[in-house]
Amino acid sequence: MLKFHKEGAKIILITCAVVVAIVLLTDSWIANFWLLKTIQIISLLFLILVLQFFRNPKRYTQLNESQIIAPVDGKVVVIEEVYESEYFKDKRLMVSIFMSPINVHVTRYAMSGIIKFSKYHPGKYLVAWHPKASEENERTTVVIENPTFGEILYRQIAGALARRIVNYASEGMQVVQGEDAGFIKFGSRVDLYLPLGTEINVKLNQKAVGGITVIASRS
Numbered sequence: 001m002l003k004f005h006k007e008g009a010k011i012i013l014i015t016c017a018v019v020v021a022i023v024l025l026t027d028s029w030i031a032n033f034w035l036l037k038t039i040q041i042i043s044l045l046f047l048i049l050v051l052q053f054f055r056n057p058k059r060y061t062q063l064n065e066s067q068i069i070a071p072v073d074g075k076v077v078v079i080e081e082v083y084e085s086e087y088f089k090d091k092r093l094m095v096s097i098f099m100s101p102i103n104v105h106v107t108r109y110a111m112s113g114i115i116k117f118s119k120y121h122p123g124k125y126l127v128a129w130h131p132k133a134s135e136e137n138e139r140t141t142v143v144i145e146n147p148t149f150g151e152i153l154y155r156q157i158a159g160a161l162a163r164r165i166v167n168y169a170s171e172g173m174q175v176v177q178g179e180d181a182g183f184i185k186f187g188s189r190v191d192l193y194l195p196l197g198t199e200i201n202v203k204l205n206q207k208a209v210g211g212i213t214v215i216a217s218r219s
Helices: 006-029 033-053
Strands: 067-069 074-084 090-099 106-108 113-121 139-146 150-158 165-167 180-184 188-194 214-217
Touching (some): 074 188, 090 214, 113 165, 139 165, 150 180
Antiparallel strands (some): 067 214, 074 090, 090 188, 113 139, 139 150, 165 180
């Protein structure tokens, strides 16, 4: 059964109401058959796009303390050593996953552990792949700690179309790998900051599946 994320409930209901109104009104007011059908088909296609965006497929995560899993669906666009200036203030391995509007936009916890830090930053809406997006766009920063990896950081970053980031993590929470951590409404990206020396299990341009794909591991 197709499920939808709770964050989309209001938008889905409004869209359904608008599409029904358009279909009924055009039936009554537009005599030209082709114009009528064109408007109605476009309206229905828009509804389908909204529904697919807020879909929330069930993912069966194999819990593993020695693995970091993909927090979101998308394409791996960056794997590099960078300086993380907000929390660690030192060098980390960054893995960045870009989500297009057609990807599932549920954010999932990349590993089990305790939330050590969670902060929301208002900001700009540069395109998600812009080099300054991780510092200037609307974003949230969350740090999880577990005995195997120590602390890892993930950052939800809004894109040019995104206008709201939802983050369920709060400091002190005990979270479980693969469970729902939030949602980003429309195109965006998530960056993972891992300890240096972590074994990376993905490659650039690889498709990642949230809750399933192993991003990194440690023996």
